[in-house]
Amino acid sequence: MTTPFWYNAALSIIKPLYRSRIKKRADNDAQYQQECLERFGPFQPVKNLHAIWFHVVSVGETNAAQPLIEHYLKKGHPVLVTNTTKTGQARAKSLFLKAPYEALFQAVYLPADQKHLVRHFIEKYQPKLLALVETELWPNLIDQAKQLQVPCLLINARLSEKSAKGYGKVPSLSRPMLQGLNQLLAQDQATLDRFIALGAQPQASQVVGSIKFDIHAPQHAVELAAQLKIDWSLAGRKIVTIASTHAPEEQKILSALKPYLQQHPELLCIVVPRHPERFDEVFAEAQKLALRTQRRSLGQSILSDTQVYLADSMGELWQWLALSQACFVGGSLNEPGGGHNILEPIALQVPTVLGKNYFNFQTIVDEFAAVQGVEVVEDAEQAAQALVELAENPQKAQALNAAAQQIMQKNTGSLQKHIQVIDQYL
Structure with a gap:
């Protein structure tokens, strides 16, 4: 060849163009x-x-x-x-x-x-x-x-x-x-x-299936979330996370969530944008909506009146998911979209919502969607509504989660199959 x-x-x-990039x-x-x-x-x-x-x-x-x-x-x-x-x-x-x-x-x-x-x-x-x-x-x-x-x-x-x-x-x-x-x-x-x-x-x-199903939350992230829950007095809060988001998802979902956040002071939205270069831009969007926002990068904690917490840090997604009662996985409402990994929240038994543009994870999402193990929505209004319902309605959250966990159990084992093949070459 x-x-x-x-x-x-x-x-x-194209090499010179590549260098300039x-x-x-x-x-x-x-x-x-x-x-x-x-x-x-x-x-x-x-x-x-x-x-x-x-x-x-x-x-x-x-x-x-x-x-x-x-x-x-x-x-x-x-x-x-x-x-x-x-x-x-x-x-x-x-x-x-x-x-x-x-x-x-x-x-x-x-x-x-x-x-x-x-x-x-x-x-x-x-x-x-x-x-x-x-x-x-x-x-x-x-x-x-x-x-x-x-x-x-x-x-x-x-x-x-x-x-x-x-x-x-x-x-x-x-x-x-x-x-x-x-x-x-x-x-x-x-x-x-x-x-x-x-x-x-x-x-x-x-x-051989997807290694992604053989996923476990790091123990330290779960422990840290439990500690934050105590330190920041979060036991009485209903927490929803919008994770791995792209423009304009944050602005649209926060706009749709705003009435709920105003009517329900116990509701809190954690925002974890996908790309670090957009952190300031997302903060500006929350400010424009006049939502009370704290920032992780400034070492701020979640206060009793915080409505939005901007998790503008890298490598901490697991701990924010571990604090959540429901999660939206981004990159799935924007155009063209493609979506991100839904298995991280599901591994933590967090009921999961995503937009309809999830072609990067088509097979995985379809399998969960077929048994109502995730909720696929058309737009930001539906996303906000689904998140609030899951946070407020334990029965609905439990049903979604139970269906999702069955799919997780059915698919584990790919890691072992990969190891068997790779070992032949060592």
Whole structure:
């Protein structure tokens, strides 16, 4: 397999644009230099040769791969994680770059997908195998891994109909790339069928479910939530969380919640925006609505008259969910949307509401929706109404939760299946 000439030519042309994009999103010059070093070489010093290499895009994929990465670190295997986003890398480091895993763990950016860069990276780090998470396919990366005899697996794989159509338009790129994979472990049958239609090898592809179902709330987050409940006198409050939100979801849902917040002083809405660069913007929206708002980033606590708490911090979503009686999962009302992971609130037995644009998690959400294990809404007004009803009506919340937990139990076990396949290459 060699990648088409046009693909490599296109990469050379867009490289300067890519550099300027990195410069734009860097907070300072040191951060820009650091990312350029990791993207274009000469790369970071190697912490551990022969690591198990996981490539994840952003926060969602990092969270999905967490139980798998943790399993191998616990067994004493060195792990290398590469990301393509700043938030993804921050998440990986916050999870693993600490005791007891610090010496075994390294997280760096994935080099730009140019042959010479990828080859140099693989030769430098000499990984045991490369596990690409979900849909993170890069033609030269897969090509060079094959040439350098590094087994390449696509794990927890998912592919929406829309993405499959995109790959289908460039068969000269997609087919050889998929045939370069040693194993393809799909979340569901629809994904498997789409990949095989695009050229994946049926004999090296199978459905093993989603690792995402093997998810457990970190004990420390649950304990912290219990402590905050005492410290901030929250026992009498009805708390709803709107999590992983994008513009204009916060403004619309808070507007719809405003009458409820005014009529029910015990009601409180915690807002956890998806992207840190939007924290100030979301605070401004709450101010415009004249809602009494406290901010996590300023170390403020929830007061008896607080209506909105802006959780403008990273890596603390679990504790806010653990405080909640109901949760809305964002990225699902905005256009085009796509949605985020509903399994985090469900793992904490928090009744979950989401918008109708959830194509990134289609199969997972559909399974819950079919048994009324989640509530799918059309707009912000319905979202606000559903959240308030679930917070005020324990019977309704209990019924939703019971249905959701049955689906969770039915789907656990994917983690073990992934481990069995990966272990064959170690």
